[in-house]
Amino acid sequence: MRLEHNKHSDAREQLLVAAQALFAEAGVAATTPRQVLERSGIGQGSLYHHFPSKRDLARAAVERTAQEQLQVAERGFIGDQPPRERIRAYLLRDRDALAGCRIGRLTSDQAVMSDASLLEPVEGYFSGLIDLLGGALEESGIPRDRAQDRAAAIVSVVQGGYVLARATGDPERMRSAVRGMAELLERQQHDQ
Amino acid sequence: MRLEHNKHSDAREQLLVAAQALFAEAGVAATTPRQVLERSGIGQGSLYHHFPSKRDLARAAVERTAQEQLQVAERGFIGDQPPRERIRAYLLRDRDALAGCRIGRLTSDQAVMSDASLLEPVEGYFSGLIDLLGGALEESGIPRDRAQDRAAAIVSVVQGGYVLARATGDPERMRSAVRGMAELLERQQHDQ
DNA sequence: GTCTATAGAAAGATAGAC
DNA sequence: GTCTATCTTTCTATAGAC
Numbered sequence: 001m002r003l004e005h006n007k008h009s010d011a012r013e014q015l016l017v018a019a020q021a022l023f024a025e026a027g028v029a030a031t032t033p034r035q036v037l038e039r040s041g042i043g044q045g046s047l048y049h050h051f052p053s054k055r056d057l058a059r060a061a062v063e064r065t066a067q068e069q070l071q072v073a074e075r076g077f078i079g080d081q082p083p084r085e086r087i088r089a090y091l092l093r094d095r096d097a098l099a100g101c102r103i104g105r106l107t108s109d110q111a112v113m114s115d116a117s118l119l120e121p122v123e124g125y126f127s128g129l130i131d132l133l134g135g136a137l138e139e140s141g142i143p144r145d146r147a148q149d150r151a152a153a154i155v156s157v158v159q160g161g162y163v164l165a166r167a168t169g170d171p172e173r174m175r176s177a178v179r180g181m182a183e184l185l186e187r188q189q190h191d192q
Numbered sequence: 193m194r195l196e197h198n199k200h201s202d203a204r205e206q207l208l209v210a211a212q213a214l215f216a217e218a219g220v221a222a223t224t225p226r227q228v229l230e231r232s233g234i235g236q237g238s239l240y241h242h243f244p245s246k247r248d249l250a251r252a253a254v255e256r257t258a259q260e261q262l263q264v265a266e267r268g269f270i271g272d273q274p275p276r277e278r279i280r281a282y283l284l285r286d287r288d289a290l291a292g293c294r295i296g297r298l299t300s301d302q303a304v305m306s307d308a309s310l311l312e313p314v315e316g317y318f319s320g321l322i323d324l325l326g327g328a329l330e331e332s333g334i335p336r337d338r339a340q341d342r343a344a345a346i347v348s349v350v351q352g353g354y355v356l357a358r359a360t361g362d363p364e365r366m367r368s369a370v371r372g373m374a375e376l377l378e379r380q381q382h383d384q
Numbered sequence: 385g386t387c388t389a390t391a392g393a394a395a396g397a398t399a400g401a402c
Numbered sequence: 403g404t405c406t407a408t409c410t411t412t413c414t415a416t417a418g419a420c
Contacts, residue, residue: 011403029222030302033396044397045404054396100300107358108292108300110222119359126359146375152365153372156352163351164344166299167311167318173344180345183338184376203385224413236415237386246414387420395412402405 012050014040019061024102028058028118029111059117065102066121070128083136084189090133091154091182097165097174104159129155157181204242206232211253216294220250220310221303251309257294258313262320275328276381282325283346283374289357289366296351321347349373 018040022031033054037044051057076093077086103125106112112119130151137147161174210232214223225246229236243249268285269278295317298304304311322343329339353366 026302027300032394034394043403043405045406048397049403052397101355104352104355104359105300107355108219108297110218113358119361122359123361126356126365130356146372149368149372149375151372152353152356152369153349153376156350156356156366156369156373157345157348159352159355160296160348160350161344161352163293163296163299163355164318164322164348166305167296167314169311169315173318174348176341177344177348180338180341180343181348183341184345184380187380188376225415226413235385235387237388240415241385244415385420387418389417389419391414391416393413393415396410398409399407400405401407402403 011040011042011046015042015047015050015057016061016064018042019057020065023058023061023065023106024099027105027109027111028062029109033057055111055115055118058111058115062106062112062118063121066125069103070125073129073132077132077136083140084185086136087133087140087154087185088182091158091178091185095158095162095174097162097171098169100162100166101159104162126155154181154185203232203234203238207234207239207242207249208253208256210234211249212257215250215253215257215298216291219297219301219303220254221301225249247303247307247310250303250307254298254304254310255313258317261295262317265321265324269324269328275332276377278328279325279332279346279377280374283350283370283377287350287354287366289354289363290361292354292358293351296354318347346373346377 015036019031019036022035022039033044033047036057037047047057051060073090076090079086081089103122106118106122112122130148133151133154134144134147137150138144142150157177157180161177164177165171165174167173207228211223211228214227214231225236225239228249229239239249243252265282268282271278273281295314298310298314304314322340325343325346326336326339329342330336334342349369349372353369356369357363357366359365
């Protein structure tokens with residue numbers, strides 16, 4: 001691996017970026033190699049040189065997107081706010097509701113669900129998220145088991161919020177759902 | 193429309209049932225007419241006789257599945273239990289977590305999201321669900337706006353629970369999420 | 385209403401020159 | 403490493419006989 005290459009100018013990198021964007025928009029199964037070529041401006045020969053099959057391209061793109069998205073969540077957690085505030089901030093973060101979750105939507109994607117190597121980063125993303133939220137909940141004094149359940153519920157409200165927003169075409173539906181959850185959590189502060 | 197036909201023996205009906213099952217398993221876009229033929233045992237000529245295009249078949253199948261699934265939820269709400277119990281029962285109902293929601297998963301389906309007539313039943317399903325839960329919450333004394341938000345949160349936890357279960361391959365993840373939500377709701381009983 | 389045969393387009397992938 | 407041309411398979415749909 002040569003140093004001093006600007007990776008963003010490599011054909012491989014451009015293919016990857018285009019694939020990530022297309023997978024976010026339409027999913028893996030519904031994205032064709034041809035679309036990746038058109039979006040990236042790279043030629044067919046290069047695609048199959050760098051990625052012997054669509055599966056290989058998908059693996060690289062999904063892995064990277066999962067890491068990126070987990071990092072986004074983690075960055076919101078390195079602050080010095082109290083755990084309840086960090087959780088609240090995660091829940092109420094501004095999201096592109098109608099776009100859906102780049103990772104969560106892959107659980108309805110045939111290409112992903114039928115390929116363990118594509119599903120693995122998806123699992124890693126959600127395990128990471130739940131660990132992050134579960135840890136904060138424990139910090140705030142909630143016993144481990146209950147913290148795990150509550151973390152799963154919080155992550156689920158966000159995922160389900162995306163579903164509601166897309167189903168109704170209304171981003172407000174997602175905001176309504178996370179607001180409902182935030183309100184429930186807030187009330188917990190009174191009686192622990 | 194002639195009476196006294198056993199609809200379940202008609203080719204049209206068998207095609208519809210096969211399509212519903214396949215759409216539940218793989219989604220609309222990923223299901224081919226050929227698969228519907230094989231599953232139903234009906235011939236190609238009959239398919240295109242009853243449904244001029246895949247889109248027409250999808251419309252009929254999705255509409256019916258959405259109605260069926262909403263009825264399942266409604267049946268759980270006609271009992272004479274107090275509203276909090278009905279909500280709790282909805283949340284903790286036994287579900288095939290790894291299969292995903294037949295309707296919710298369609299929000300990641302290209303064929304559905306790009307066709308208003310396919311999306312409409314999906315929207316109807318979720319609007320119906322939220323109305324059902326929101327009504328019960330209002331009955332239990334929660335003001336309208338807050339009841340809507342909380343209903344959206346409850347529906348979202350279920351939808352997100354499916355996502356978590358499929359992402360991790362573990363149905364327990366969904367149970368954990370709904371348990372976390374049920375526990376939060378239970379605690380609300382103490383201070384309103 | 386149902387059948388078999390087939391059309392036309394797009395999918396994923398390969399070949400072989402440069 | 404990249405290009406253009408091409409192959410094979412599968413998809414959605416139609417044709418036309420019965």
